[in-house]
Amino acid sequence: MALLELRRVTMRFGGLTSVSDLDLDVDPGQVVALIGPNGAGKTTAFNVVTGVYAPTEGSIRFAGREIAGRRPHEISRLGVARTFQNIRLFRGLTAAENVRVALAAAKRSGLFDVLRPGSWRRQETTLCAEAVGLLERLGLSHVADTAAGSLPYGDQRLLEIARALATRPRLLLLDEPAAGMNPSEKQDLGALVARLRAEFGLAIVLIEHDVRFVMDLAERVSVLDHGEKIAEGPPEAVRRDPAVIEAYLGAPDAGGAPA
Amino acid sequence: MSSKRVAAFALVAIVLLALDAWLPSWLNPYYATIVTRIGIAVVAAVSLQLVNGFTGQFSIGHAGFMAVGAYTSAAFSVYVGAGWLESLLGLLPAPLARSLFYPLVLASGGLAAAVAGFVVGIPALRLRGDYLAIATLGFAEVIRIAILNVDAVGGARGFSIHAAEHPAADLRFEGFGAVYAVVVVTIVVVARLVYSSGGLSFRAVREDEVAATSIGIATTRIKVEAFVVASFFAGVAGALFAHSEGYVHTNSFAFLRSFEIVVFVVLGGLGSITGAVLAAAVLTAAPELLRGLGEWRMVLYSLLLIGTMLLRPQGLLGNREIDLGWLRKRFG
Secondary structure, X not given: OOOXXXXXXXXXXXXXXXXXXXXXXXXXXXXXXXXXXXXXXXXXXXXXXXXXXXXXXXXXXXXXXXXXXXOHHHHHHHOEEEOOOOOOOOOOOEHHHHHHHHHHHHHOOOOOOOOOHHHHHHHHHHHXXXXXXXXXXXXXXXXXXXXXXXXXXHHHHHHHHHXXXXXXXXXXXXXXXXXXXXXXXXXXXXXXXXXXXXXXXXXXXXXXXXXXXXXXXXXXXXXXXXXXXXXXXXXXXXXXXXXHHHHHHOOOOOOOOOO | OOHHHHHHHHHHHHHHHHHHHHHHHHOOHHXXXXXXXXXXXXXXXXXXXXXXXXXXXXXXXXXXXXXXXXXXXXXXXXXXXXXXXXXXXXXXXXXXXXXHHXXXXXXXXXXXXXXXXXHHHHHHOOOOHHHHHHHHXXXXXXXXXXXXXXXXXXXXXXXXOOXXXXXXXXXXXXXXXXXHHHHXXXXXXXXXXXXXXXXXXXHHHHHOHHHHHHOOOOHHHHHHHHHHHHHHHHHHHHHHHHHHHOEEOHHHHOHHHHHHHHHHHHHHOOOOHHHHHHHHHHHHHHHHHHHHHHHHHHHHHHHHHHHHHHHOOOOOOOOOOOOHHHHHHHHO
């Protein structure tokens, strides 16, 4: 059974249909890439899955449970984590605190746990150790005590992934994780994504513009254009699909100037 | 509990007892009043810091919750507590009877304010920024005007904390013990809340709400929690104020009072507990110490505020704390 199942999901904002009749399946442990030109509805699809928007129509099932229209923090607690296209870290907190707050939120320690003397201290020690461990796995331990807002761009992207992992997700949504990275950083990121999937047994959906980056990484590629899925399949097949080439480059015989 | 903690508790208790027993006899009543008011200002400022500084919500109605606490505790003392205190005084030595009685009074004020904070917080905290500020300000005024029209607590005449039918029970708080015990508890609780992993949620909400929900933080819940805790301590501060003065009037909780507390928080540095303590202490003492200047007093006070904001726009301490780590770095 698929871990994530979108059926005929439609998201309209007034007269604008941003995502239209989208079907998408992600199996446990699978890496799926979502590609498409600007404005194709990729990020909106993420926002609908994570509860930022409630879909206008359609059903979204995660691990067999209907999650369409549930609130973002509830969906996160079910095991869906994400990163953002325009990095959203807690800039005033240190890297370690960014991870720690997510670990604590996943444990759902309440207001009154904090005021209980013994268990509080024990929990603090465990959480700090876990945070350091996670940062280490992403190669960020040297910046643990640096304010997130003053980290270099690449580290900020990694830290966002670390924070997402801290919620112990089963599905990770990465919104353009390679944006703004140079080729060697991209290569490292690709290796990291493959490793995360193996180590954490994660299913990963990633949005990406760089088709080459996606080719080696994803088992399956779904292509969106104007909110509709125009192609889906193994990377190589999708790459040769005429509909995809048209979406990206325009039709060869369209006559008018390409947009 | 470790021996270190026991020692810390003992030290705090001894200091408080010393303050309580020795300082009032040595200080003249005028300075004693200032010392008490500093303590109350610190409690109000540190509790508001939780909402404004750490959770990033801009509330400017803190005096409203102080009023709820002040009047509820005063009514409790006069109508219920006086009889209890009288019987307690008959059974136990006076200091013991009072130290059993005071927490009840403070709790009545704190709990009433916490309930008010919950009721106001749930709708108000869905608003952001300016809108939240106006809603909290409006609420504080509503509370004040409402109390002004309740005859049981004196209405416009104010309310004297004195029960005629229980002459033996002096309901006024004396000494600094109660005030500074509350100061210590407030600082410890707020520090615990915001500097633990669970409490990082408060600052996460301040930094980025969308990201906070994406990692499973229920942001509205966190805001309401901060608001309720802050209201509780504001209510306790109000109860302290009422019982150290022996008389309450709604004028003490007008919007200028709310504003004053916001000034403590901003001037001390948003996101700094020790900053709030420092600013509350200095700015409560300053108008009194400047009294020699006659009518120039408030001019100088204002200049002090303007100057600080020009030189330290991030507040006296920014978002740093003067804690053990800081002291070690400076002097260790």
